[in-house]
Amino acid sequence: MNWITKMFSSSLGQKLIMAITGLFLITFLIVHCTLNSLIFLNDGGVTFNAGAQFMATNPLIRIVEVVLFIGLILHVVKALLITLNNNKSRPVKYAAYDGKANSKWYSRSMGILGSLLLIFLVIHLSHFWIGTKAAQLNGTILSHNTYLELKEVFESPINVLIYLLGVISLGYHLMHGFQSAFQTLGINHKKYTPFIKSFGNVFSILISFIFAMMPIAMHFDIIK
């Protein structure tokens, strides 16, 4: 096993883990965003709740949930280790530093954007995941109304603000992260890379926009 541990402790191997887990988290986001968009049907949450019930009771989804948490933890732990190590690689800083001349600000701020995301995720999970989990455990899941929970949480303008900040961090994190993951995997080709880059940007902006509309629409009672 020596070559495996050597590979995954090298700087390239650690980035490989970041890229694979990052792309995996993106596939989760797509499912999450699609299901949550059911609230826009504006049917008082009937379809949305049915979707939520399905996700909360399906045994396969239980397994995927565990994999998802492992993926997230791996991503975060690797991010932390890589970022700390990278900060050590320049002990004396520049007196004059012109970062914007050669790179995008969000590509240089992935650690901060990720940390904002992490804080948001903790708040977000405490809003919804904990309630659903408790309902699963004490057997009340079939009468659990997630839609009502959404309405309650988004009544508070502070919560709406927190969600908007979280979603903006996500958008910028993905604007860099999406195409960066492909480069890390070694996929850079003049036939595909321009498409990957523009698709990544459109995807990041679109998914953040859809997520952002959810608390806004609920708060202002655009959806009942």
Add this chain to the structure above:
Amino acid sequence: MSGNMNINLKVWRQKNGKSQGKLVDYKVENVSPDMSFLEMFDVLNDRLINEGKDEPIAFDHDCREGICGSCSMYINGRPHGPNQGVTTCQLHMRSFKDNDTIVVEPWRSAAFPVIKDLATNRSAFDRIIASGGFISINTGNAQDANSLPIPKGDADDSFAAAACIGCGACVAACKNSSAMLFVSAKVSQLALLPQGAPERATRVINMVAQMDAEGFGSCTNTGACEAECPKQISLTNIARLNREYYKATLFSNEG
């Protein structure tokens, strides 16, 4: 002469690797816009020597025509100054304005310790090359050109990667002090040619291990290196390095 400029310099002065350094102000008067950036330092050093108060400023330089890679100056927040695709020796004072203030610092990286003033020790790059950036066999006499067929595209990509002069601007520009652009150029140059094939897997594994051991950071694909590289080495080389490394570790007998 008309058109000449006065330049305010803030230059990093540091006696040796152990002492503390600081930025020191110098005013250089009557600078011709046709001077190179290094010639301006020659003029300033001449003055410092004649005045006898201050030691001349130490900086690396050799060819002064953009091919040796030794002239490492971090100018106003950017390696090799404001222009694209040039080294400091090819930067001219006409790129600045009269009365400009210019901050000049050495490359900053744990792997490139300061020797004195603006001169840094870049032997970490030499050790990376020594770990695998070569071909072990003698190439012998020139062969018939068609005995080793190489696709034009591969030859072009290899040549483009071989343009790397090992200056270290990629490391200096990168927020992580990553040496990935340099290593990827050296790996690509040989991986693309049949002569490099026998040692392809060992080369990439050893060079990456040496790169990590030297204390360079890891690549987060910000692209700062490509934007600042005087030889405009492409990020596609970094993707190739990633591929070469995974392939060598997962599918070869090495590692």
